[in-house]
Amino acid sequence: DARVTQTPRDKVTEMGQEVTMRCQPILGHNTVFWYRQTMMQGLELLAYFRNRAPLDDSGMPKDRFSAEMPDATLATLKIQPSEPRDSAVYFCASGLVPGSTSQQFFGPGTRLTVL
């Protein structure tokens, strides 16, 4: 049963600390997306990669957020320094291009709380 996995599932940290979230896309998928879910904005796209190359990170605050794909099986999202307004649920999703479907398959999310 192929799934996107994310770690950690929950993270509580103090303002100013570095936070790293990890995602393992479904094996064989070549496109990875990072989203943030907030009450006001719903699901916001932060960044996405295809074949490990960043295609669009315009949704990401550049001064504190960074996203990378060190290899095809790992995507990371880092926040440094973290702020209380970063508190949200962060989702990773993966998909295939070219593919028969436009579906993205989501992981369970990382719930981040910055105190």
Add this chain to the structure above:
Amino acid sequence: DQQVKQNSPSLSVQEGRISILNCDYTNSMFDYFLWYKKYPAEGPTFLISISSIKDKNEDGRFTVFLNKSAKHLSLHIVPSQPGDSAVYFCAASAREIQGAQKLVFGQGTRLTINP
């Protein structure tokens, strides 16, 4: 600016009746639309989609209708079941390639099915 809008944050429906969730979009370049369903503490899962060349797509109890002139789509669930209680996200893309690509999501509508 919110290119995809779900104006109803919540909806409550009696079990067995029809649930209608609405979504509006502003970008005329969008040509592919998806609905995702999300349970608490889980990632969104794909439900149903529709291409702009169609005005209706049906899958079991779920039907999506697209009105391109009004830039409006709706998801109908009939009959509604308690297991349908979840948050529903509408998403849209300008599908330039085949496969998983950038989606713009709405804010979500929380559907509650009452026994």
